[in-house]
Amino acid sequence: AQKVTQAQTEISVVEKEDVxxxxxxxxxxxTYYLFWxxxxxxxxxxxxxxxxxxxxxxxxxxxxxxxxxxxxxxxNFTITAxxxxxxxxxxxxxxxxxxxxxxxxxxxxxxxMVKP
Amino acid sequence: xxxxxxxxxxxxxxTGQSMTLQCAQDMNHEYMSWYRQDPGMGLRLIHxxxxxxxxDQGEVPNGxxxxxxTTEDFPLRLLSAAPSxxxxxxxxSSYSGTATTDTxxxxxxxxxxxx
Numbered sequence: 001a002q003k004v005t006q007a008q009t010e011i012s013v014v015e016k017e018d019v020x021x022x023x024x025x026x027x028x029x030x031t032y033y034l035f036w037x038x039x040x041x042x043x044x045x046x047x048x049x050x051x052x053x054x055x056x057x058x059x060x061x062x063x064x065x066x067x068x069x070x071x072x073x074x075x076n077f078t079i080t081a082x083x084x085x086x087x088x089x090x091x092x093x094x095x096x097x098x099x100x101x102x103x104x105x106x107x108x109x110x111x112x113m114v115k116p
Numbered sequence: 117x118x119x120x121x122x123x124x125x126x127x128x129x130x131t132g133q134s135m136t137l138q139c140a141q142d143m144n145h146e147y148m149s150w151y152r153q154d155p156g157m158g159l160r161l162i163h164x165x166x167x168x169x170x171x172d173q174g175e176v177p178n179g180x181x182x183x184x185x186t187t188e189d190f191p192l193r194l195l196s197a198a199p200s201x202x203x204x205x206x207x208x209s210s211y212s213g214t215a216t217t218d219t220x221x222x223x224x225x226x227x228x229x230x231x
Contacts, residue, residue, distance in 0.1 A: 004158070006158075009156065043204075043224065043225050044222065044224055044225070045159075045206065045208075045222040047219050047220070047221075050219070091158055091159065093158075093159075102147040102148070102149050102164055102166075102208065102209075102210050102218075102220055103149065103161055103164060103174065104151075104159070104161065104220070105161075105175075106151075106158030106159040106160070107158050108156050108157055108158045109156075109158050
């Protein structure tokens with residue numbers, strides 16, 4: 001069965017620091033998808049990124065970057081020059097198979113607190 | 117588009133009571149899902165539907181019932197509420213289940229407390 005582990009339950013940084021959120025996954029499928037979602041204090045879930053198992057290229061979007069390494073089954077998320085608005089709970093998630101995009105297995109989440 | 121809407125936002129029940137959490141989407145999405153969010157456990161899939169008339173169980177289906185009579189609506193029923201069902205419930209929808217390109221849109225959540 002699939003599993004997602006986010007070992008860091010809570011991280012606190014000072015504004016402008018870089019921070020990396022770890023995500024380790026387990027799956028037996030060769031085709032799978034990894035996701036990151038952000039849950040700000042208001043409670044909604046915001047989609048950040050999707051990555052499929054055949055594409056190990058790292059991705060950068062502004063201050064956000066993602067490092068996917070199949071060798072270590074990890075999909076880590078880095079925020080560069082963090083800002084107070086980045087304070088949120090971040091979830092890593094996994095779906096197995098091509099047509100399972102609506103069946104996500106989530107990690108326990110990492111609460112990021114960015115202090116001014 | 118209103119996106120995915122959920123009602124109510126908050127609900128308090130007594131053990132043994134029944135209720136229905138409503139979920140609706142106006143994006144003509146075929147796929148809809150219900151998740152519950154508990155501290156430290158992330159979100160867990162309760163039930164999902166791949167189209168009107170078709171539903172299936174997720175990871176934690178016990179104590180919950182669903183049906184999908186229309187494309188727009190996907191209600192979640194608690195037949196006899198228990199304190200273990202105290203949680204935040206999220207409904208989600210996507211156009212298809214294709215993980216390659218499709219994105220799940222989540223509703224704002226319903227916070228349920230069972231006393």
